[in-house]
Amino acid sequence: MTTYLIKNAQPYGAEPTDLLLQNGVIAAIGENLEAQGAEVVDATGLIALPGLVDLHTHLREPGREDAETVDTGTQAAALGGFTAVHAMANTDPVADTAGVVEQVWRLGREAGHCDVFPVGAVTVGLAGERLAELGAMADSAARVRVFSDDGKCVSDPVIMRRALEYVKAFDGVIAQHAQEPLLTEDAQMNEGELSGRLGLRGWPAVAEEAIIARDCLLTAHVGSRLHVCHVSTAGSVEIVRWAKSKGWNVTAEACPHHLLLTDELAATYDPIYKVNPPLRTAADVEALRAGLADGTIDIVATDHAPHPHEDKDCEWQAAAFGMLGLETALSIVQHTMVDTGLIGWAEVAERLSSAPARIGRLADHGRPLAEGEPANLTLYDAAATRTVEASEMASLSRNTPYAGMELPGRVVATFLRGKATVLDGKLA
Amino acid sequence: MKKHLLSAGDLTRDDAELILSTAAELRSLADRPIKKLPALRGRTIVNLFFEDSTRTRISFEAAAKRLSADVINFSAKGSSLSKGESLKDTALTLEAMGADAVVVRHWASGAPHNLANAGWSRSSVINAGDGTHEHPTQALLDAFTMTRHLSNLDGRRIAIVGDVLHSRVARSNALLLQTLGAEVTLVAPPTLLPYGVETWGVQTSYDLDAVLPKADAVMMLRVQRERMNASFFPSAREYSRRYGLDARRMGSLQEHTIVMHPGPMIRGMEITADVADSERSVIVEQVTNGVAVRMAVLYLLLGGSEPALTTSEESDA
Numbered sequence: 142m143t144t145y146l147i148k149n150a151q152p153y154g155a156e157p158t159d160l161l162l163q164n165g166v167i168a169a170i171g172e173n174l175e176a177q178g179a180e181v182v183d184a185t186g187l188i189a190l191p192g193l194v195d196l197h198t199h200l201r202e203p204g205r206e207d208a209e210t211v212d213t214g215t216q217a218a219a220l221g222g223f224t225a226v227h228a229m230a231n232t233d234p235v236a237d238t239a240g241v242v243e244q245v246w247r248l249g250r251e252a253g254h255c256d257v258f259p260v261g262a263v264t265v266g267l268a269g270e271r272l273a274e275l276g277a278m279a280d281s282a283a284r285v286r287v288f289s290d291d292g293k294c295v296s297d298p299v300i301m302r303r304a305l306e307y308v309k310a311f312d313g314v315i316a317q318h319a320q321e322p323l324l325t326e327d328a329q330m331n332e333g334e335l336s337g338r339l340g341l342r343g344w345p346a347v348a349e350e351a352i353i354a355r356d357c358l359l360t361a362h363v364g365s366r367l368h369v370c371h372v373s374t375a376g377s378v379e380i381v382r383w384a385k386s387k388g389w390n391v392t393a394e395a396c397p398h399h400l401l402l403t404d405e406l407a408a409t410y411d412p413i414y415k416v417n418p419p420l421r422t423a424a425d426v427e428a429l430r431a432g433l434a435d436g437t438i439d440i441v442a443t444d445h446a447p448h449p450h451e452d453k454d455c456e457w458q459a460a461a462f463g464m465l466g467l468e469t470a471l472s473i474v475q476h477t478m479v480d481t482g483l484i485g486w487a488e489v490a491e492r493l494s495s496a497p498a499r500i501g502r503l504a505d506h507g508r509p510l511a512e513g514e515p516a517n518l519t520l521y522d523a524a525a526t527r528t529v530e531a532s533e534m535a536s537l538s539r540n541t542p543y544a545g546m547e548l549p550g551r552v553v554a555t556f557l558r559g560k561a562t563v564l565d566g567k568l569a
Numbered sequence: 570m571k572k573h574l575l576s577a578g579d580l581t582r583d584d585a586e587l588i589l590s591t592a593a594e595l596r597s598l599a600d601r602p603i604k605k606l607p608a609l610r611g612r613t614i615v616n617l618f619f620e621d622s623t624r625t626r627i628s629f630e631a632a633a634k635r636l637s638a639d640v641i642n643f644s645a646k647g648s649s650l651s652k653g654e655s656l657k658d659t660a661l662t663l664e665a666m667g668a669d670a671v672v673v674r675h676w677a678s679g680a681p682h683n684l685a686n687a688g689w690s691r692s693s694v695i696n697a698g699d700g701t702h703e704h705p706t707q708a709l710l711d712a713f714t715m716t717r718h719l720s721n722l723d724g725r726r727i728a729i730v731g732d733v734l735h736s737r738v739a740r741s742n743a744l745l746l747q748t749l750g751a752e753v754t755l756v757a758p759p760t761l762l763p764y765g766v767e768t769w770g771v772q773t774s775y776d777l778d779a780v781l782p783k784a785d786a787v788m789m790l791r792v793q794r795e796r797m798n799a800s801f802f803p804s805a806r807e808y809s810r811r812y813g814l815d816a817r818r819m820g821s822l823q824e825h826t827i828v829m830h831p832g833p834m835i836r837g838m839e840i841t842a843d844v845a846d847s848e849r850s851v852i853v854e855q856v857t858n859g860v861a862v863r864m865a866v867l868y869l870l871l872g873g874s875e876p877a878l879t880t881s882e883e884s885d886a
């Protein structure tokens with residue numbers, strides 16, 4: 142196995158130092174390290190961060206290999222600086238059995254670009270009616286700890302209560318897609334001033350906030366663990382802040398696109414901006430950024446949602462929800478959170494690596510950059526700028542809302558257990 | 570004028586007045602024995618209808634034919650559940666056939682924007698009604714009809730009554746009538762007013778009886794009975810009682826006030842038969858005016874910079 146000597150990297154953006162990656166671990170950190178036979182990586186000017194961990198990725202396999210595969214999705218992840226992703230359960234077949242989650246887990250190992258941790262469905266077929274075999278998935282080789290019907294809300298309060306209770310037996314967490322279905326039937330965009338003008342059915346903030354409030358109360362009542370997916374409204378941030386103030390075990394994520402883009406983009410009727418939950422208002426964006434800065438929002442998760450061209454090159458109402466995220470996430474976080482002075486690189490590491498690894502109960506990811514720790518890390522050039530080209534994405538799909546946009550930063554290298562998955566900004 | 574007519578909001582006051590004055594010229598054709606002009610001879614206009622609408626399609630077809638354009642009717646009925654790919658493929662087909670203008674009616678809000686802006690087609694696109702978004706030529710014909718009865722619309726009070734939430738007619742009228750200087754009041758139960766309507770610059774009211782005596786024109790919107798199934802109102806009967814226009818309410822109108830409806834009407838629901846057939850009703854005239862207004866739109870969008878009624882051979886070169 143290649144030994145890498147990384148010269149002059151800046152861990153968490155701090156003073157430059159050298160890191161020696163040997164036998165899958167960070168063997169040494171310090172100035173002027175030397176190692177016989179090691180491949181030297183000049184990291185002058187680059188920030189070293191622990192390998193990023195995405196708690197919310199759609200890899201589409203099995204079932205929609207025309208949109209993404211585990212192989213292409215994890216390539217995109219590695220290029221985005223990720224060493225672990227959680228693959229959402231809304232595949233076809235749904236990841237609601239030990240068999241399917243083991244298949245996805247094995248595909249991830251075979252691809253080798255980053256670790257794939259399957260998310261198990263909460264209910265059979267995501268139908269919201271009866272619990273899937275959560276225990277079997279937890280005990281499987283895939284060791285599932287995160288359960289979600291993402292794409293659909295576990296809207297039945299009794300099912301949600303039972304799920305929260307049941308996963309306590311194996312330290313699981315329910316990751317809720319908070320969307321009251323009856324309030325959002327055929328909803329197309331944020332319900333606001335613009336939806337009324339555009340004649341697009343509104344997705345009101347209350348449909349998200351009411352579910353989050355209910356789930357926080359249920360979580361407290363049964364003493365379990367709740368994770369709130371893709372928080373998108375200022376009201377949701379307030380509710381999560383309140384739940385945390387009570388000491389309840391609630392965590393929350395924000396997506397990069399909700400930190401940057403607003404519902405005004407819907408006025409183009411270009412479905413590249415159609416996503417669920419929808420892009421919200423500038424005030425919501427501000428609240429999400431503030432919540433992420435003060436820790437109310439624990440993590441950034443991509444909700445990377447690949448779709449084939451034809452599902453986006455059509456009328457807004459006919460188009461699929463979702464946008465790519467893995468290859469642009471760190472740049473968007475830099476642009477919205479770091480360059481604005483809201484957080485530093487240590488907080489970036491916490492929000493994009495340590496915290497998501499803790500929520501997913503991953504032992505070997507999100508660890509600090511320290512001697513003896515697993516050599517999962519990424520080298521990032523925060524001084525670079527790039528213009529996003531949809532055609533250059535490693536993802537099989539092209540549905541990035543950032544095409545043509547100039548963004549700061551570039552992932553230069555990613556290491557998974559000491560093995561380079563990305564070098565010089567390209568797949569290794 | 571822009572290349573496309575996608576939203577009534579895209580029209581400046583000058584644009585709108587040019588369309589209305591051109592329509593007035595063309596309207597006089599309707600009274601002549603020969604109703605046809607050579608203005609768009611050799612031009613191809615496609616009526617692309619993804620949703621049934623006999624009256625709008627016929628109106629556009631008559632307008633195009635009276636300007637001597639070739640008309641292709643393309644009915645591609647698809648449900649909102651079917652994939653949207655057909656819009657793109659249809660657009661590419663029409664492009665290949667050399668359509669100069671595409672008149673599009675679609676169940677999806679924004680579909681005409683997609684057609685105009687997605688790079689699928691170079692034709693002029695005319696929105697003939699998209700989802701619950703807009704129907705700009707309907708607003709133009711409504712404005713035209715009002716000007717014939719009320720002359721200038723400046724300061725005139727127009728009440729638009731009914732299912733504003735789902736109405737593309739209401740959206741386009743709210744935009745256009747304000748551009749033309751009218752004061753618009755939307756009257757509906759709170760459930761049928763769109764979220765954020767307070768930013769539209771219009772008045773709103775839940776009380777029809779309070780609005781009627783001041784109105785110069787009352788436009789009744791179609792209200793589907795099925796809306797009661799989604800609890801927008803408790804029952805058709807209660808709706809009619811509170812928001813329907815009947816003879817008693819008609820009695821509170823000013824002498825000159827006209828009653829309008831974009832059709833198709835549900836008699837007995839939003840309007841009673843005696844009102845619809847009364848002297849005040851201009852509902853049939855709206856249909857006649859629709860042809861003239863659509864002629865004006867087609868003529869102006871397809872490069873008619875000459876006066877519309879010049880009949881010399883040079884004018885359509």
